[in-house]
Amino acid sequence: MEADIFEYQKEEDTVDLESFQGEKRKLIQPTSLQDPTLKKLKETLVDWINKTLKPEHIVVQSLEEDLYDGLVLHHLLSRLADVHLPVEEMALTSTAQIRKLEMIMEELEKRLGRQDSSQIKWNVTLIHRKDLLATLHLLVAMVRCFQPELDLPPNVKIEVVEVEVSKSGIKSDVKVEILTAESSDTDSLSSTEREDPIEQLLKLEAHKVNTVKKALLHFVNQHTAALGLQVADMDKQFADGVILLLLIGQLEGFFIPLFDFNLTPVSDSEMLHNVTLALDLLKDTGFQLSSVDPQDIVSQDITATLKVLYALFNKHKGK
The missing domain is CATH 1.10.418.10 (Calponin-like domain)
Known part of the structure; x- marks a missing residue:
């Protein structure tokens, strides 16, 4: 610029x-x-x-x-x-x-x-x-x-x-x-003080984490039911990117052509392609997910998966 x-x-x-x-x-x-x-x-x-x-x-x-x-x-x-x-x-x-x-x-x-x-x-x-x-x-x-x-x-x-x-x-x-406060002020927190809400969540007791995971799972299934899909294992079912892509399309109101992604991925590279496409779509629609790496979701990193689902939930809750 x-x-x-x-x-x-x-x-x-x-x-x-x-x-x-x-x-x-x-x-x-x-x-x-x-x-x-x-x-x-x-x-x-x-x-x-x-x-x-x-x-x-x-x-x-x-x-x-x-x-x-x-x-x-x-x-x-x-x-x-x-x-x-x-x-x-x-x-x-x-x-x-x-x-x-x-x-x-x-x-x-x-x-x-x-x-x-x-x-x-x-x-x-x-x-x-x-x-x-x-x-x-x-x-x-x-x-x-x-x-x-x-x-x-x-x-x-x-x-x-x-x-x-x-x-x-x-x-x-x-x-x-x-125009903007000093970095030490509460209105302009440091990156440590302004920790991601999911990072904060995972530091809590296990039962509190499970409560939030259940709420996110309920949110997901509310919107995937129309597609005939049911998510039971949040840790694993998003790893190949398929349900994530379909969920994004359902929530954001657009159709993702089937030739753009692998509907039945069998290799890590196909899964990585799907998840990368999903994150790119979210970024293009204004989501801030710079700390999420596609490979983390493919590797079933629950923190990365929760960050994406929480971002979707935070925007579309109550709809």
């Missing part, structure tokens, strides 16, 4: 002060736009959006230019929270875009749990105005809510100029805005 993709707010940009007389605005200091941690955060968020929306064939290049009309945010809300709003796909006029953003923000506020409006650092007007600072705050909040396992660069801080224009003149103040 070329560095200049993200450099839209230039030092020579002029600000129309009359356009926001009577209100306060925050403007990012031009020097902060060159901060490596901010650039890394923007790249991480763009990459996250593109991976999440890959099945929708939506590609974002600029956070400033590609999110203001509501299309990307609408699809993110649909993929991450399974929320489908009655809005037009392409809002071409400013009025339609604002109306669409209002509906999206209303749904996001329900899920992000923001009670105090004074603490919200974004709104419809700012997002539609292509305000980079507000867009970054919103996306970071969405990651924290919907995909907390995603590693955002820690301790990203930028300098902003808070400008207030009135009839009596212009007041300005330089402040530091925090």
Whole structure:
């Protein structure tokens, strides 16, 4: 990704002060736009959006230019929270875009749990105005809510100029805005502190592990029964990838052509092909399973198998 993709707010940009007389605005200091941690955060968020929306064939290049009309945010809300709003796909006029953003923000506020409006650092007007600072705050909040396992660069801080224009003149103040917390804070845990839930589970007493395994098994059989399949041994029946592929197709709502995988695999290589295809499909639909190796599932590693099934359960429970 070329560095200049993200450099839209230039030092020579002029600000129309009359356009926001009577209100306060925050403007990012031009020097902060060159901060490596901010650039890394923007790249991480763009990459996250593109991976999440890959099945929708939506590609974002600029956070400033590609999110203001509501299309990307609408699809993110649909993929991450399974929320489908009655809005037009392409809002071409400013009025339609604002109306669409209002509906999206209303749904996001329900899920992000923001009670105090004074603490919200974004709104419809700012997002539609292509305000980079507000867009970054919103996306970071969405990651924290919907995909907390995603590693955002820690301790990203930028300098902003808070400008207030009135009839009596212009007041300005330089402040530091925090986009992501320090790695030691609870909002940005270290990889050790933010251990995978399945890794944590397997440290518990055996009866608790078995209870969770039974719940996952019940979930699996609920969705494979329509295919005439029954899973009795979670440790072994997913090793060849067949049931896993059929389960993914059933849950995600797509058909996997039989010529794409081995329906009756007999060798390790055929099993590995099946499982690799299954994990690739999950990654393409937005699942974060970087710590799962296909060979582990073929080798009947219960930890790897549970991680995949838990990810599916976490997305599709209650459906």
